[in-house]
Amino acid sequence: MEGESEDAARTDRRQRHASILDVAALAGVSPSTVSRSLRGHDSVATATRQRVAEAARELAYTVSPHASGLASGRTLTVGVVVPFVTRWYFANAVAGAHDVLSAAGFDVLLYHLGDAAARDRFFDRMPLARRVDAVLTLSLPLTEEHTLALRALDMPLVTLGARLDGVSSVRIDDVAATRNAVHHLLHQGHEEIAMITAREDDEAFGFLARPDRVDGYRQALAAAGLAGREDVVVAETYGIEGGASAMARLMERPRLPTAVLAEYDEVAIGALRTLRRSSVPVPGRISVIGVDDHEMSSVLDLTTMAQPVREQGAIAARLLLDQLEGRAGAPVDVVVPTRLVVRSSTGPPQPA
Amino acid sequence: MEGESEDAARTDRRQRHASILDVAALAGVSPSTVSRSLRGHDSVATATRQRVAEAARELAYTVSPHASGLASGRTLTVGVVVPFVTRWYFANAVAGAHDVLSAAGFDVLLYHLGDAAARDRFFDRMPLARRVDAVLTLSLPLTEEHTLALRALDMPLVTLGARLDGVSSVRIDDVAATRNAVHHLLHQGHEEIAMITAREDDEAFGFLARPDRVDGYRQALAAAGLAGREDVVVAETYGIEGGASAMARLMERPRLPTAVLAEYDEVAIGALRTLRRSSVPVPGRISVIGVDDHEMSSVLDLTTMAQPVREQGAIAARLLLDQLEGRAGAPVDVVVPTRLVVRSSTGPPQPA
Numbered sequence: 001m002e003g004e005s006e007d008a009a010r011t012d013r014r015q016r017h018a019s020i021l022d023v024a025a026l027a028g029v030s031p032s033t034v035s036r037s038l039r040g041h042d043s044v045a046t047a048t049r050q051r052v053a054e055a056a057r058e059l060a061y062t063v064s065p066h067a068s069g070l071a072s073g074r075t076l077t078v079g080v081v082v083p084f085v086t087r088w089y090f091a092n093a094v095a096g097a098h099d100v101l102s103a104a105g106f107d108v109l110l111y112h113l114g115d116a117a118a119r120d121r122f123f124d125r126m127p128l129a130r131r132v133d134a135v136l137t138l139s140l141p142l143t144e145e146h147t148l149a150l151r152a153l154d155m156p157l158v159t160l161g162a163r164l165d166g167v168s169s170v171r172i173d174d175v176a177a178t179r180n181a182v183h184h185l186l187h188q189g190h191e192e193i194a195m196i197t198a199r200e201d202d203e204a205f206g207f208l209a210r211p212d213r214v215d216g217y218r219q220a221l222a223a224a225g226l227a228g229r230e231d232v233v234v235a236e237t238y239g240i241e242g243g244a245s246a247m248a249r250l251m252e253r254p255r256l257p258t259a260v261l262a263e264y265d266e267v268a269i270g271a272l273r274t275l276r277r278s279s280v281p282v283p284g285r286i287s288v289i290g291v292d293d294h295e296m297s298s299v300l301d302l303t304t305m306a307q308p309v310r311e312q313g314a315i316a317a318r319l320l321l322d323q324l325e326g327r328a329g330a331p332v333d334v335v336v337p338t339r340l341v342v343r344s345s346t347g348p349p350q351p352a
Numbered sequence: 353m354e355g356e357s358e359d360a361a362r363t364d365r366r367q368r369h370a371s372i373l374d375v376a377a378l379a380g381v382s383p384s385t386v387s388r389s390l391r392g393h394d395s396v397a398t399a400t401r402q403r404v405a406e407a408a409r410e411l412a413y414t415v416s417p418h419a420s421g422l423a424s425g426r427t428l429t430v431g432v433v434v435p436f437v438t439r440w441y442f443a444n445a446v447a448g449a450h451d452v453l454s455a456a457g458f459d460v461l462l463y464h465l466g467d468a469a470a471r472d473r474f475f476d477r478m479p480l481a482r483r484v485d486a487v488l489t490l491s492l493p494l495t496e497e498h499t500l501a502l503r504a505l506d507m508p509l510v511t512l513g514a515r516l517d518g519v520s521s522v523r524i525d526d527v528a529a530t531r532n533a534v535h536h537l538l539h540q541g542h543e544e545i546a547m548i549t550a551r552e553d554d555e556a557f558g559f560l561a562r563p564d565r566v567d568g569y570r571q572a573l574a575a576a577g578l579a580g581r582e583d584v585v586v587a588e589t590y591g592i593e594g595g596a597s598a599m600a601r602l603m604e605r606p607r608l609p610t611a612v613l614a615e616y617d618e619v620a621i622g623a624l625r626t627l628r629r630s631s632v633p634v635p636g637r638i639s640v641i642g643v644d645d646h647e648m649s650s651v652l653d654l655t656t657m658a659q660p661v662r663e664q665g666a667i668a669a670r671l672l673l674d675q676l677e678g679r680a681g682a683p684v685d686v687v688v689p690t691r692l693v694v695r696s697s698t699g700p701p702q703p704a
């Protein structure tokens with residue numbers, strides 16, 4: 001028995017060294033012929049198939065467990081369902097998941113539900129069944145009907161940036177993120193702290209609103225004895241433009257707050273643009289803090305609560321792989337920490 | 353005959369006005385039931401099917417030619433093959449294509465070939481055949497073998513940001529874009545103009561290098577009698593970090609150029625970060641211009657050659673729809689114009 005497992009380990013090591021390219025070179029055929037041949041496709045001539053098999057044997061090469069799954073009807077594909085692929089958060093979460101899945105031999109199929117029509121079509125047609133082996137959903141607001149449709153697929157399922165009963169999830173603690181952002185401002189001496197939130201346009205698309213982030217803001221103010229001093233401004237549109245116009249509305253008031261917490265960095269960046277164009281000193285006259293650590297935040301010196309987005313995508317992908325390989329136990333809820341990144345957009349309030 | 357085509361036109365107009373939602377409301381069922389019912393799914397009860405049919409008749413609503421194609425084995429899905437979905441250009445091109453395709457009743461399947469392994473698997477398995485009706489490729493460097501594999505699918509094919517023999521394409525004129533960027537700098541009086549290009553890491557992944565942009569830079573300098581004054585710096589990595597370190601290398605020299613053209617805005621933004629951190633005045637000491645009009649460029653007041661990315665995605669999608677509906681003639685090469693957007697990162701050179 002011991003000898004056998006040693007042999008297995010040795011074979012395993014050798015397998016890792018020989019690639020499909022080595023086999024192709026030795027057999028004098030293209031990699032895709034090797035692949036088709038080893039998977040038993042009819043399109044490969046018998047003589048070629050024998051040559052490939054010999055080369056593979058010589059190099060101790062076998063198709064990976066995933067690849068061999070093809071023959072058993074597996075698609076070796078993971079479906080990722082995402083509302084908006086243009087947004088930084090989603091694009092990076094997808095990239096993080098892609099890296100892990102690709103390394104494990106899986107393709108990634110992105111279902112981009114950019115609007116309500118696309119989402120309805122998706123849940124109507126439910127095109128996942130014969131196309132993918134597992135599903136990762138990103139921050140999708142799921143009705144009970146949607147949830148049932150996904151469960152009915154009876155395949156591995158993980159959700160990122162949202163929770164779903166009985167399904168493993170990966171996310172940050174949104175309440176803690178904004179609570180800690182407010183703590184930073186309080187420690188600097190701010191008491192007039194406004195928050196710009198993203199528009200909760202559930203009706204238009206149903207993008208997951210994040211009331212949790214507003215909760216964290218309210219909790220931190222209440223704990224500091226500032227209950228009743230909440231000042232929540234709702235941005236009319238998503239992202240930079242939404243943040244820019246929300247800041248413009250704040251500036252129409254007779255009195256500015258001394259600090260602004262933006263629900264996410266793109267909103268904060270829009271607010272910074274309005275402030276700069278109006279020559280309002282940051283942080284001299286007003287401090288600005290965001291949530292995310294968007295790639296542009298370091299360029300703009302924006303203080304923010306950083307969340308590791310690619311890493312969350314990678315963790316979600318590993319949870320899916322565990323399920324695919326039968327290694328998963330009960331569903332888990334992985335909460336990854338955020339951390340304060342202090343840059344120069346926040347500072348103590350200045351006497352006017 | 354004339355009466356018939358008038359009727360058809362009238363019906364066509366009415367069809368555009370009644371939506372699946374109207375039919376659903378009138379029949380008192382969900383939109384997805386309307387959809388399933390009109391497509392003849394067995395899962396809809398006969399009575400319901402009759403109610404839906406009556407409502408559809410009353411509103412002169414029929415499922416679109418695309419939707420009815422479902423019965424004939426069409427997937428109503430367009431495959432979009434993209435190297436890097438995290439990058440602004442790709443994400444926005446995909447979003448532009450998605451909007452048009454979704455409005456026409458098509459789903460979008462994104463094939464994200466984030467690395468060489470994923471690309472090889474893609475062309476090895478060629479998973480498009482039974483999954484999609486048409487293919488859009490974005491800036492993919494295609495070998496002859498890849499091109500043959502795509503053509504062998506024998507389905508509508510459009511390429512964006514690259515050219516492929518005998519295939520319709522949508523792109524900007526990269527040579528003209530950087531030539532005009534240099535003209536802007538020349539008009540301001542600059543003669544020492546460096547260019548930071550993206551690393552052409554064809555070997556690692558085969559991302560389409562854009563030598564055309566360097567050509568435009570060289571051509572403009574030559575036309576201005578500055579041949580031999582070219583100064584091309586290659587960024588080691590993609591995007592902001594690549595631009596930042598390339599600018600840092602430029603600053604190690606005894607003498608800075610008075611202006612820098614970055615191959616695309618993310619590189620320019622990285623360069624701006626290095627300059628700001630080194631307290632080098634922009635444009636007082638050095639002017640910076642990019643190509644793209646990235647969403648952050650307005651925030652950073654970056655002068656740039658703007659290209660309409662979402663629009664290019666939309667045009668490519670319409671070309672695909674034309675092919676799907678048999679309305680396409682010979683392949684076309686659509687070149688969309690770029691335009692100079694002057695912001696405050698460029699200005700006349702200052703005497704040192």
